Amino acid sequence: MNAPALPRHAWWLMLRAGLSRPRAGGAVPEAPAHWQAPALSARERSAFKAHLGFGPETEVPLSLHYLALQRAQLEWMLRPAFPFRLLGMVHMAQSLTRLAPWEVQAPFEIGLQAALEGKRNVRLEAELRQAGRPVLRASSLYRPPRDPGARPLRERAAEPPPEGAPLAEWTLPAHAGRAYARLSGDANPIHLWPWTARYFGLPRPIVHGMHTLARCEAELARARGEALSHIELQFLRPIALPGAARLHGDAAGFEVFSAAGRCATGSAR
Template sequence: MTLLRAALTSPFKRGGGRPGAALPAERAIRPPAPVAPGPLAAYRRICGFPDTDELPLTYPHVLGFPLALRLMTARRFPLPVVGLVHTWIEITCHRAPHPADPLELTVYAEGLSPHRRGTEVTVVTEARRAGELIWESRSGYLSRHSTNTRRAASTSHDTSTRHTRHAPNASDVADAPDTAGTRTTSSGPTAAVPDVTGTADAPGPSVVAEWRLPADLGRRYGAVSGDRNPIHLYPLTARLLGFPRPIAHGMWTVARCLAEAPTSGTIRRVRADFRAPVPLPATVTYAADVTGFRLRGADRVHLTGTTDGPPGPPSAPAPATDGLP
């Protein structure tokens, strides 16, 4: 019902949020409650997390998603939620939460930022146990629309000046339409990286595994996470929003990479940047070293991440799998 309402109201929200504009001050709060075991078990299975006495690092974000959706579908929220794409996320775990912990969740929008592909909003999720902040995340969500910045760049003949003024960053190509021969960049809130297109074969982490991602992965993860954004579901719904095929959820790719890390249980901080969409079905390679991880397809990098733990690869690459546990 929430997404249906969003679909009906989105045409009246044309990316009108302006950087620095006031966002609704409301905070969505879920009172303290333990984690439901059934949904948690389903999440562990689809992402590959083991059954331990700690919550997967990414799971509080999933618990907070209904609150985030409530905020972003409210009338006063300036951006249309249908078609929003996840561009980056930072997660910090101060104290590991457990399934039996009565977690109180708070979600709020922190600010709007200019993005060459449109406008980006930062959404904060916090988890508290007995009043103590034990887990938090910050996420960037992009509303794609035409901007003066893009028009000015397209008419500029001084490419060196253009790239100086609009330094590409790790969220530049996040979830942009994956059309042949087309690449887009933007200026956003993160540090510049040299690999703008995601196609350069620069040195990086060693390959750990190859995953074959099925066409229905978006629907399966959406059923578990509650994130049923149409860009993830079917070819038709994805095409209506500018994507030739449905794309994998960014949060599934992050979770799957973290679950694969040999030291996943010790990671307490992660920064992930979604460099390009993963069209479904797809075959991707997962690579990791002591500083982070990377997910890439045949011709581009889809995801890069850094962690505070050593997700080092085994001594030899693992055989290809379907990407799912």
């Protein structure tokens, strides 16, 4: 039996997510699922690379694949038995590993399997294949959202970044979440407007975790002079908008800081 086609528009999936209701007593489905996806278009690659600051050393960013992967994840989490609310879901960690060269003109298949990690977190493991060959592996960890109307979380005291000049730094205007949402289709309300963020218990909107990961990938690849084959990032605290980010370290180990302190830690190669 052939795998179904991957939905092309994350916006439609987000709308369905907003209308969905968690099923009391439901369980995280553990049966694997598969989707077929067309080749990444030149326009999609170009827009993503330009927006996130990638240089010529990276033809196909690792983080670009997450745009298709997220649509598969949303489709999977929209299953009736899924026990958590989707809007407001918090991205806790992400890893992306290239297993073989990516053929830019070739379609691909996404295989996805999930499991509950701890009491509430959901781990999604994925493999992307071209012509039956594994070419990319991904692991995503998500935390379900807090109840709507919950009191905003208190922002922790600021932590100073390491001494010395950062490897890179970038500013994040108030509309950064909406700009990335237009690019990626990820219209999670916690990224968009102050009032939508407050509804989910956040004092201010926060930038997408994958925006931070992609910026780290772009800057590390530029510093190395070659594309990365692996990157992983733990999101320790959100970067509120508007704001700024500073990248310290190197591919072996790096950290991202905002005015609030350390926001993410990761490694790459």
